[in-house]
Amino acid sequence: MKMVPSFYHQYLDVFSKVKAEKRSPHRPCDHHTELEGSLPPAGVIYSLSTQESDTLRAYISENVEKGFIRPSSCSTGAPVLFVKKKEGGLLLGVDYHKLNAVTRKNKNPVPPMNQLLNVFNGSSIFSKIDLCGAYKLLRIKEGDEHLTCFSTKYGSYEYLVMEFGLTNAPASFQNLVNDIFQDLHDLYVVVYLDDIMVFSKSEEKHVTHVSTALSRLRANNLFAKASKCLFHVSSVEYLGYVVSSEGLKMDQANVQQILNWPPPRNLKALQSFLGFTNFYRHLIKNSSMKISSLTSFLKKDSCFTLNEEALSQFHQLKDTFTTAPVLSHFNSLLPIILETYASNNALGPILSQVSDSGKHPISFDSRKSIPAELNYQIHGKKLLGIVWALNCWRAFLLSLSSPFEVLTIILLSNTSCLQTFLLAVKASGLNSSLNFTSQSLTTLAALSRRDNVYLESGEDFISKNLMSFQQLIKKDEVQPSRHFAVKVESFSNLIDSIQKALWPDSQYRSILQELGKGKYMQDYSLDSSSKLLLFKDQVVIPNDPKIQLSILQKRHDAPLAGHPGEDKTLKLVKQDFYWSGMTQFIKDYVSFCQQCSRNKNIHHKTFGLLKPLLIPNCPWICLSMDFITHCHCQTLLTQLLS
Structure with a gap:
């Protein structure tokens, strides 16, 4: 136990390997499997190699002795699979995909990583505690054990402790650790499944905080693996990031894996690469723009051909990870x-x-x-x-x-x-x-x-x-500021022009008179502040071409308007204004706009080339005539014969 500081030797039993291999007692939050329908069908028993058979026998013998599994008479056993370990040997797993398909999903969420990583501001000392056995520290709820049955050539067995591969296992385990550290979350403890992080602003407080966390583990029969724990460090790897007092940065092991990633040869390889890099997207500036050529291949029915532009973007994205900045911790007191x-x-x-x-x-x-x-x-x-x-x-x-x-x-x-x-x-x-x-x-x-x-x-x-x-935005409310580099246009001049031209317009004079008497006019009303005439909440513009042209210049010719087409210009104007015949007026204005004529896209077919008529080499090869209409035949004949 040299890896455990002397401050915490009173909690050495929490790091006991012997106690960690004992079956935990039942808890209120035991793993429960609720089926939506009938039991899943029985799985097949796969043929095994000699090495796989030896691994299976050793696994059954060891876990029966520990009390983690027991013989089962359930007829719907799942098959077992084997995966090679990095250090050699085989790892046994149970294929529960048929059981998971008929299991009601637990909606208790695992906390988002970005929210867990936003609570370290001001902390300078960290400790990480890794639980030993993790899922096996949680029991299967009594009566649900038969649902975890797996079938082998040596017989069928069922789990008494929670096993990897069950669909609700992460939610059940997160529910357990949330209950244990409920009052410590975000104060000086964050927990993501079996990874516990303790953070403090001083050495003295940190000893108290770690001791509290270890005492909670002892009280709930949870155990830690000392070889994977870190105590009193200034920076620590946590959930794929390196956390320190300065902020967050990428784990260099993951960065090196990205740098060694070969160019994708197919769509599946591209999806794997983008999925891996997407984990660090909030550490990369404008990441979506930097992978636009790559993500275009993810569209439906797109053909995957890694062209020069996409390949260049692939290498540029890899280089970006080597220069990613350290993200500071958020401080609500700073601007x-x-x-x-x-x-x-x-x-x-x-x-x-x-x-x-x-x-x-x-x-x-x-x-x-x-x-x-x-x-x-x-x-x-x-x-x-x-x-x-x-x-x-x-x-x-x-x-x-x-x-x-x-x-x-x-x-x-x-x-x-x-x-x-x-x-x-x-x-x-x-x-x-x-x-x-x-x-x-x-x-x-x-x-x-x-x-x-x-x-x-x-x-x-x-x-x-x-x-x-x-x-x-009123003029007297806005104080002069260096931020005001663009002048905000006022509508006061336009309102004055509309008021002066509205009463002389015979089309609207009678409507204004009736509204002035308090009478109701369908679709028309008077604005109480400006006394302008409104038509369905649009400002009525009198029959004055100067006013109408000034509005179109703002909604069509202005730099930020962008010279839109007839329909968009009409829509922009109709948002606030109305006048009789405005549709045709706007259509004529846009069609005669010289800038639009020069820059608009051509929507018709390309004009054909000039093809002159062939020159005949003798008379009467080609005849052409014009028909003269709307004239008296006698006069025409007289002229032709004379």
Whole structure:
């Protein structure tokens, strides 16, 4: 027991191999198998080699002696299989796939790894405890033993302790350790199945914390394997990561395995590689964009041919793992920077925090855009990137003690996208404000502690018409800031022009008069604040070509509008405005737009080449004539004969 520090010699019985090989008592959380239907059919007994027969005999003899298995009379035994060990020899396993197919699944979840790894902030000393025997420390519930029956040429046997291969085994074991360490979770203990991590901020506290964990194991007849435990270390490998006071980084053994991975020769090999690398996706910046050529082969009916672009991306991805940064532990007291990147086909946010030593990444994430999102305009994609980033790290953002700003280059020209964005932010419950910047990346920052333009809970900041955005960001509410590099366009000039031209328009004068008297007019109403005429919540535009042209210039010609086609332009305008004959007006405007004519795609077939008529080499080879119509025949004949 030299591997166990002297601090914990009073718990040496927890590391006893002899006690670990004894059968545990029954507990309330014993493994229970509930069938959805009838018993599974009996499995076949496979032919065995001499080495496999020797291994099977030794396994049965050893486990019967320990009290882990007993003879069974059940007629539905599962077959046994053998797998070669790395160090040599064979490992016996039972094929329970038929039993698992008719077993009701236990919904008790195994905790997500990323949530377990977010609790180490401020910790500088770690210990890892690996349970001995793991699953065999948990009993099969009385009455369910016959369901674990396995058949061999030496007879049928059933388990009294939980065995690998049972569909609900991980959930049952996680339920056991959760009950044991329920009040210690995230305080100084995290548990993932049989891996227990104890973390502390000081040496003195760590001795107390480890002692508490070991006493819990002793009280519940659980035992640890001393050769796999680590005590009082500054960094430790846990769940495929190296955890230290600095943060998280990849386990170098896994990185080396990725670097040695040969180029995939078929689709299955590619899926294995992408699945393995996907485990570390939140440590790689813009990982979805870096594997776009590789993931394109995963589409249905796609042909797998590893071209030069895909092969280059394969090697670049492998090289990325050698330069991956160390992710810092999240600290709710430090400012957060959340940068989002939205390309044509992927999203890639970055979560960072600022400390005295500078900006450090906390997590990366990325995903490919779904087909519907590929049709979004550029401002829609950027707002989508913000909303998705908020959802990715909502737990971190909710932990902040102060509000954060949404810094974006998106103007208020597209009200539909902005309404959807604001609704998503408000539904998330995050304390945020909306500002505008000319930065190349959209940034959600808590670097400043200003209290201007914050949206309070329950504030009605979204309306159904144009005036809502006049109320959303008022000039006197926004303080001058270095973040404001793009001027937010005001609608005040447009509203004044509409008001001046509306009353002289005879088409709407009578409607305004009737509404002014308080009478009801179907589909028409007056806005109480601006006194503009609304048609089904759209601002009515008078028959003034100047006003109509100015609206189209903003919704069609503006750089962020992107010169959309007739249908999209009409949809953009109809979001907020209405005037008589607007469909034809917009159609004519777009069709005569010179920039659209020069840049729009050609949808017709390629024009044919000029083919001149053959020159005849003598008279009367080719005859052509024109027919003259709508004239008097006598006059025509007279002219021809004269």
